[in-house]
Amino acid sequence: MTERLSRDSKVATAVNPDELSIGLVHLGIGAFHRAHQAVYTELAAAATGETTWGISGVSQRSTTVRDQLAPQDGLYSVLERGLGDPTIQAIGSVRELLVAPEGVVERIADPAVSVVTLTVTEKGYRAAPGGGLDFADEGIQADLASATPRTVVGQLVAGLEARARSGAGPLTLLSCDNLVGNGAVLKRLVHEFAEAKGCATEQLAAARFPSSMVDRIVPATTDADRVDAERLLGWRDEGVVVAEPFRQWVIENDFAAARPAWEQAGAILTDDVAPWEQAKLRMLNATHSLLAYLGALRGYATIAEAVRDEELARLAQDLMTEDVVPTLDPPAGLDLTSYGESVLQRFANPALKHRTTQVAMDGSVKLPVRLLGTIRDRLAAGAEPRHAALAVAAWMRYVSTASEIDDPLAEKLRTVVGEAKAGPAGLVEALLGVEQVFAADLRENATFRALLVTELAALSA
Known part of the structure; x- marks a missing residue:
């Protein structure tokens, strides 16, 4: 078998992974994020020369992504399948891999981090049918009683609390899930959890919750895809993701502090998503x-x-x-x-x-x-x-x-x-x-x- 992809492979990426420091946390580092927001983030860094936007990727339950990418130093590839021959590009923007709850709150609290993005699917928000937080949800109930949150909303509130204690700057929480008004939805859930937990802070008041719309078809990776990726890349990539050539990201231009220059990678910044x-x-x-x-x-x-x-x-x-x-x-x-x-x-x-x-x-x-x-x-x-x-x-x-x-x-x-x-x-x-x-x-x-x-x-x- 061909050797596994790693930093020693000398595979070309748009940025040098060794030069990146972590400035962004992503909750829900599945295939879609790696084929979409991580690509935009890498291309934005390449366009501007900024080295502060390495990604700390968090899996909420499974260790699969960490098991795939950790031996590869966080490197993976995106295999694009269009009507012509497939193409492949190695991505180096993911610099850390966590499995919740270990290390997640601490990373969100890091003063170097100014943006948290999310792709946790609709069900990951623990919302009630009529809107608002589902306080009957077992995970929400457990997080309200625990100092080690396991739900996304609990992790965000705990991270904001920790930032308030450390004096870190304000945070932008950017939902990238298919929810109507996803920014407003996330803001409501976070505020309701914080109120129930009794931990409203200046950090919470200063946080921004822009909405966004994402679009790219990312099917599940098959063994045949891994074979094609190995042929094109020259290395075995256990973390390859497959995507169509098309990609789109529309983002509400409402940020609390610094952010990657995603518009340099083709994203649309707008006042109304x-x-x-x-x-x-x-x-x-x-x-x-x-x-x-x-x-x-x-x-x-x-x-x-x-x-x-x-x-x-x-x-x-x-x-x-x-x-x-x-x-x-x-x-x-x-x-x-x-x-x-x-x-x-x-x-x-x-x-x-x-x-x-x-x-x-x-x-x-x-x-x-x-x-x-x-x-x-x-x-x-x-x-x-x-x-x-x-x-x-x-x-x-x-x-x-x-x-x-x-x-x-x-x-x-x-x-x-x-x-x-x-x-x-x-x-x-x-x-x-x-x-x-x-x-x-x-x-x-x-x-x-x-x-x-x-x-x-x-x-x-």
């Missing part, structure tokens, strides 16, 4: 979910296979043009028609092999931010959001028939499905009763309920 965010969530992410559930139900293993199904591609297109576009007020420079076409083109990339079951994960927390807002807006306008309702019905069919459900509400969903009355109407009635997903306005809307029953009946035929 919301229009970009809503277009992405409602067009790209919602369409992704529709194709994942319908594709999985038809036996397609990947999103690319699903979008090559002419009927599914038409349904995806109709979801965007008939249901979503009428609800959007796009930002200047974003043509929604072209954007919708690019979404389907990206999904059709056969080289990515983005699994339908991977996209289908965590549906109970994805549906509210990807689809239910569109449904509410169309119902309020007197329209029938048939294609958006079809996506929700496909989720209902999927969770009622899949052998395994990867979802934070998996146990509850299995119970609800098992107790549902027979037939489409019974399943709709049962799943609409899951309050963590559907608020009362949708549960009680006769038009929405009728659409679900109709679409579920068609899917069950």
